[in-house]
Amino acid sequence: MTLQLDARIPTGPLAQKWDKHRFEMKLVNPANKRKNTVIVVGSGLAGGAGAAAMSELGYNVKCFCFQDSPRRAHSIAAQGGINAAKNYQNDGDSVYRLFYDTIKGGDFRSREANVYRLAELSVNIIDQCVAQGVPFAREYGGLLANRSFGGAQVSRTFYARGQTGQQLLLGAYQALERQIKRGGLTMYPRTEMLDLVVIDGKARGIVTRNLVTGKIDSHAAEAVVLATGGYGNVFFLSTNAQGSNATAIWRAYKRGAAFANPCFTQIHPTCIPVSGEYQSKLTLMSESLRNDGRVWVPRVTADKRDPRQIPESERDYFLERKYPSFGNLAPRDIASRAAKEVCDEGRGVGETGLGVYLDFADAIKRLGRGVIYERYGNLFEMYQRITDENPYEVPMRIYPAVHYTMGGLWVDYNLMSTIAGLHVTGEANFSDHGANRLGASALMQGLADGYFVIPNTVGDYLASNRMGKVDTSHPEFKAIEAQVAERTRQLLAIDGTRTVMSFHRELGKIMWDYCGMSRNEAGLETALAKVRDLRQQFWNDVNVPGSDAELNQALEKAGRVSDFLELGELMIIDALHRKESCGAHFREESQTPDGEALRDDENFAYVAAWEYAGEGKAPILNKEPLGFENVKLSRRSYR
Numbered sequence: 001m002t003l004q005l006d007a008r009i010p011t012g013p014l015a016q017k018w019d020k021h022r023f024e025m026k027l028v029n030p031a032n033k034r035k036n037t038v039i040v041v042g043s044g045l046a047g048g049a050g051a052a053a054m055s056e057l058g059y060n061v062k063c064f065c066f067q068d069s070p071r072r073a074h075s076i077a078a079q080g081g082i083n084a085a086k087n088y089q090n091d092g093d094s095v096y097r098l099f100y101d102t103i104k105g106g107d108f109r110s111r112e113a114n115v116y117r118l119a120e121l122s123v124n125i126i127d128q129c130v131a132q133g134v135p136f137a138r139e140y141g142g143l144l145a146n147r148s149f150g151g152a153q154v155s156r157t158f159y160a161r162g163q164t165g166q167q168l169l170l171g172a173y174q175a176l177e178r179q180i181k182r183g184g185l186t187m188y189p190r191t192e193m194l195d196l197v198v199i200d201g202k203a204r205g206i207v208t209r210n211l212v213t214g215k216i217d218s219h220a221a222e223a224v225v226l227a228t229g230g231y232g233n234v235f236f237l238s239t240n241a242q243g244s245n246a247t248a249i250w251r252a253y254k255r256g257a258a259f260a261n262p263c264f265t266q267i268h269p270t271c272i273p274v275s276g277e278y279q280s281k282l283t284l285m286s287e288s289l290r291n292d293g294r295v296w297v298p299r300v301t302a303d304k305r306d307p308r309q310i311p312e313s314e315r316d317y318f319l320e321r322k323y324p325s326f327g328n329l330a331p332r333d334i335a336s337r338a339a340k341e342v343c344d345e346g347r348g349v350g351e352t353g354l355g356v357y358l359d360f361a362d363a364i365k366r367l368g369r370g371v372i373y374e375r376y377g378n379l380f381e382m383y384q385r386i387t388d389e390n391p392y393e394v395p396m397r398i399y400p401a402v403h404y405t406m407g408g409l410w411v412d413y414n415l416m417s418t419i420a421g422l423h424v425t426g427e428a429n430f431s432d433h434g435a436n437r438l439g440a441s442a443l444m445q446g447l448a449d450g451y452f453v454i455p456n457t458v459g460d461y462l463a464s465n466r467m468g469k470v471d472t473s474h475p476e477f478k479a480i481e482a483q484v485a486e487r488t489r490q491l492l493a494i495d496g497t498r499t500v501m502s503f504h505r506e507l508g509k510i511m512w513d514y515c516g517m518s519r520n521e522a523g524l525e526t527a528l529a530k531v532r533d534l535r536q537q538f539w540n541d542v543n544v545p546g547s548d549a550e551l552n553q554a555l556e557k558a559g560r561v562s563d564f565l566e567l568g569e570l571m572i573i574d575a576l577h578r579k580e581s582c583g584a585h586f587r588e589e590s591q592t593p594d595g596e597a598l599r600d601d602e603n604f605a606y607v608a609a610w611e612y613a614g615e616g617k618a619p620i621l622n623k624e625p626l627g628f629e630n631v632k633l634s635r636r637s638y639r
């Protein structure tokens with residue numbers, strides 16, 4: 001181990017840590033704030049909220065995104081909702097219960113202090129968003145409505161129909177636009193960060209490429225925040241937007257930021273099944289559907305009857321059978337594995353046999369079609385448009401798909417990485433979800449990080465560190481600009497025979513087959529060899545048409561896929577080293593007699609923070625031990 005991983009968790013009782021910490025953190029004098037430039041890469045919920053909040057405080061903020069507008073960040077796709085411990089339902093919820101559910105949901109592989117703060121801030125998020133005008137669903141009496149999500153027995157998920165992410169993002173976007181108008185925030189759309197600049201051990205800026213003109217530029221700052229989203233697209237097929245990528249965090253890793261728990265990938269149980277080789281994207285059917293939909297398969301194998309002809313006695317509602325207390329709302333990792341299990345037994349449905357039913361017939365009978373339409377109308381419409389089947393009449397078919405990455409850059413309690421001044425927020429960091437994220441908690445984390453944590457902790461960093469003035473004429477900026485230009489030149493010069501897409505698809509298949517829903521040592525070793533071999537082929541045989549002085553999406557994709565090929569290897573190495581099963585990381589060698597994940601707390605109750613050791617060298621494993629003072633480590637059971 002070479003890194004000193006200091007999580008800087010404040011002392012004192014759990015419930016007072018954040019308050020005490022905020023008091024103890026240093027403040028930047030209001031008149032001095034505008035003298036500090038903060039770069040925020042990403043304008044999704046985490047980045048947009050953080051950039052707007054810091055600009056509102058008076059910092060000079062530069063915000064970057066690769067899309068043509070901040071409004072197109074992938075956060076817009078979030079459907080189901082956002083958790084908060086408001087306890088409007090009076091059903092027993094509390095900050096502590098949300099904290100406990102999240103720690104347990106993550107299979108005891110996250111930091112208590114961070115998760116408690118998240119639960120605490122959840123209530124402020126709802127107030128902030130309501131004040132912005134986010135149109136959350138309401139009850140008849142005017143209170144905000146809630147529904148249930150997996151891994152919880154209370155109803156604490158706030159939602160705006162099936163478009164919660166879009167409505168929240170519109171709120172953050174308007175806050176961002178307000179700051180742009182005021183002049184304290186500059187937005188750089190269609191601009192991709194391609195490297196991080198570290199000077200005297202501190203993050204001092206980024207190197208970018210203008211995606212329309214191809215121009216390479218540098219931007220200097222006193223602090224950098226990465227809010228660049230998740231890396232699920234390593235698997236090629238996922239529910240993520242096509243553009244979601246790992247480039248910013250991967251290149252920061254290669255400049256010294258540790259990468260934590262890279263193998264922790266969430267596979268979501270309710271996605272529209274893969275239908276053919278031509279597909280490049282999978283569609284999520286929100287977890288909220290499991291509030292009313294019942295998951296089942298036929299009792300016998302290879303039953304090809306129309307599902308409506310299969311009588312109750314010949315159906316297996318396997319989640320209700322196996323997990324009676326949580327039923328269809330069992331957490332995602334557990335529900336996904338259960339679906340895989342019945343399909344592996346030959347009881348899967350649909351043409352490929354890789355599908356299970358999500359059936360609303362009972363709910364429609366009980367509540368009426370109108371209520372189901374009101375709750376899920378847009379999701380039903382989306383399903384029908386994609387599959388040409390009417391889910392009001394025939395059960396939906398669903399199957400697990402890659403959805404979210406719990407791993408990400410390692411951060412301390414202040415959300416600062418192992419590079420001083422480089423902060424990481426939202427899905428791009430590893431902080432709060434352990435080995436499995438509960439539904440509706442990513443939006444909560446992104447907004448907690450952005451609106452409430454980072455504006456305080458970046459201020460503390462700036463007030464505590466004296467920094468010399470650095471601008472983009474510094475030789476380090478010039479050196480990194482040259483490296484970025486050279487990498488681009490290399491990609492264009494290969495002029496091979498295979499498309500970038502074909503490499504991406506092949507990488508995805510390796511990752512899904514060997515490092516997906518279940519993993520074993522032999523498979524992971526095979527995957528390691530295959531990925532290394534594929535990376536070599538990529539650098540010898542990829543074909544990237546066009547030039548670097550124009551809009552060139554093949555070039556953009558080539559850069560991203562080249563990073564996925566390296567990150568994929570680190571994910572496999574991490575999965576190999578973690579010989580226990582926990583949450584979404586299911587090592588076949590480590591399971592209970594009834595097939596559930598078997599943790600090994602004695603040997604693996606730590607965060608694995610990988611350190612880049614240089615080209616061709618094995619990454620170095622650093623461990624942050626996880627201490628549990630407030631919850632008892634117990635076997636996670638939803639039975």
Ligand SMILES: Cc1cc2nc3c(=O)[nH]c(=O)nc-3n(C[C@H](O)[C@H](O)[C@H](O)COP(=O)(O)OP(=O)(O)OC[C@H]3O[C@@H](n4cnc5c(N)ncnc54)[C@H](O)[C@@H]3O)c2cc1C
Pocket residue numbers: 041042043044045046047064065066067070073074075076077078079080081082083164165191192193194227228229230239240241244245247248284403404425426427428439440441442443444446
């Ligand atoms: C289909 C779907 C549905 C979901 N539903 C829910 C839900 O109901 N509830 C919930 O809690 N979670 C949900 N999630 C998860 C949640 O949406 C995401 O985890 C969250 O929105 C991520 O937000 P973010 O701000 O971290 O990143 P993103 O929204 O992905 O934003 C990333 C930003 O970084 C920018 N960027 C990335 N790389 C670069 C670069 N190199 N240079 C410049 N800019 C860059 C992008 O342009 C973008 O602005 C869902 C996820 C999916 C896929």
